Amino acid sequence: MxxxxxxxxxxxxxxxxxxxxxxxxxxxxxxxxxxxxxxxxxxxxxxxxxxxxxxxxxxxxxxxxxxxxxxxxxxxxxxxxxxxxxxxxxxxxxxxxxxxxxxxxxxxxxxxxxxxxxxxxxxxxxxxxxxxxxxxxxxxxxxxxxxxxxxxxxxxxxxxxxxxxRPELARDADDVLALIRGGGQIVDARDRETYDGAVQRGSRGGHIPGALNLPAKDLIGDDGSWKSPETIRETAQASGIDLEIPVTAYCNGGVTATAVLFGLHRAGARDFSNYDGSWNEWGEREDLPAEGNRDLWRQG
Missing domain, CATH: 3.40.250.10 (Rhodanese-like domain)
Incomplete structure (x- = not known):
């Protein structure tokens, strides 16, 4: 066929x-x-x-x-x-x-x-x-x-x-490190509590340094429908995301990140990639940097 x-x-x-x-x-x-x-x-x-x-x-x-x-x-x-x-x-x-x-x-x-x-x-x-x-x-x-x-x-x-x-659609930990050093655009698709470190899955909480936070759930309406490309574009811009430059997304396991990529694609992004290892990998590696609200970490 x-x-x-x-x-x-x-x-x-x-x-x-x-x-x-x-x-x-x-x-x-x-x-x-x-x-x-x-x-x-x-x-x-x-x-x-x-x-x-x-x-x-x-x-x-x-x-x-x-x-x-x-x-x-x-x-x-x-x-x-x-x-x-x-x-x-x-x-x-x-x-x-x-x-x-x-x-x-x-x-x-x-x-x-x-x-x-x-x-x-x-x-x-x-x-x-x-x-x-x-x-x-x-x-x-x-x-x-x-x-x-x-x-x-x-x-x-x-x-x-x-x-x-298409290797350009996937990133590994070394690629993300290079993005951090080069000022690349990284987006965290998890909810705000997880991004901040108040909720921790794995050995440590927080987020990849410099990552912007755009929870995937913010792209879907209360009725379960995807929001319009125009609304997603406005939401992304309010989160500091530039759709005209490359974006790499991650989450906990490389799944929810793809929802953000799908939404950004519909909103006009054409250069995007998924860090498949996401926090399941990054959060377990002490050699990789992390940011977050350390007061929240200490409360745990």
């Missing part, structure tokens, strides 16, 4: 659009519902565990969709840092088994059209596939609209996905 023009109108599609195009032969829906489960340890400290929502998919999903377990299917099992994106061969094998090749239009679904969907949006772009859109409102909106669902496991025709790595 190659050579045909995309049918996707945008990188964000509505449930009504998906309903009307669900039977298009070039379309494949990927369901990446999952959870970050946090446990309070006292003193502002947290522990997180990552899970996919396979049982929920098996109970009800959009007809024809294929489940992707974000904690297993598209991660590097050899990495010491949790949930790092899989290498090209592993990623390509999983996407091929999920019915994706160069001519496939992919619509990604999570619970509410948030950061798990954008994680796969970023990963597919990183591996050279631009024919991808996020379902606004996710599976919750599809269900609430009364559209049909089916139960059971995934079934689809396997295809051959050929990855073309």
């Amino acid at each position: 190659t050579g045909s023009a995309t049918i996707l109108p945008d990188d964000l599609v509505s449930v009504a659009w998906l309903r009307d195009h669900l039977l298009e032969p070039a379309l494949q829906v990927l369901d990446i519902r999952g959870y970050v489960n946090t446990e309070a340890l006292g003193g502002g400290r947290q522990r997180a565990t990552y899970t996919g929502a396979l049982n929920e998919f098996q109970a009800a999903h959009i007809p024809g969709s294929v489940f992707i377990d974000w904690t297993r299917d598209i991660v590097d099992p050899e990495s010491d840092v949790p949930a790092q994106i899989a290498g090209p061969q592993r990623f390509a094998a999983m996407l091929g088994l999920s019915g994706v090749d160069a001519g496939t239009d992919v619509v990604v679904v999570d619970h509410a059209g948030g950061h798990f969907a954008t994680r796969l949006w970023w990963a597919l772009r990183y591996y050279g596939h631009d024919r991808i859109a996020v379902l606004d409102g996710g599976f919750a909106r599809w269900r609430d609209a009364g559209y049909p669902t089916e139960a059971g496991d995934s079934t689809t025709l396997p295809r051959t996905f050929v990855p073309v790595v």
Whole structure:
């Protein structure tokens, strides 16, 4: 399935659009519902565990969709840092088994059209596939609209996905250190309490020095819809972000950061990258600098 023009109108599609195009032969829906489960340890400290929502998919999903377990299917099992994106061969094998090749239009679904969907949006772009859109409102909106669902496991025709790595879309710790020294633009996608260090996940709290704070949750409205590009642009500018220069985002695990990148992309940013290791890596390495409210740290 190659050579045909995309049918996707945008990188964000509505449930009504998906309903009307669900039977298009070039379309494949990927369901990446999952959870970050946090446990309070006292003193502002947290522990997180990552899970996919396979049982929920098996109970009800959009007809024809294929489940992707974000904690297993598209991660590097050899990495010491949790949930790092899989290498090209592993990623390509999983996407091929999920019915994706160069001519496939992919619509990604999570619970509410948030950061798990954008994680796969970023990963597919990183591996050279631009024919991808996020379902606004996710599976919750599809269900609430009364559209049909089916139960059971995934079934689809396997295809051959050929990855073309775009290294400029990913950054590692050394790259981020160079950005700090060179005055590059770094954005922290976590909430303000975590950015400041009042909430701490891992061995230490705080943020990467010089990072601006733009919580991903500020880009999505109360009804679960993505805010307009114009509103996101205003929010980003109010946070000190310049959309005309390169931006690298991070969070705790390289997932929520992709929601900020998706929003900034929709607002006009064209040069962006994800620090995939994020605080899961940075916060555990004492050789890497951190900033934060040390009075809050001492309270813990």
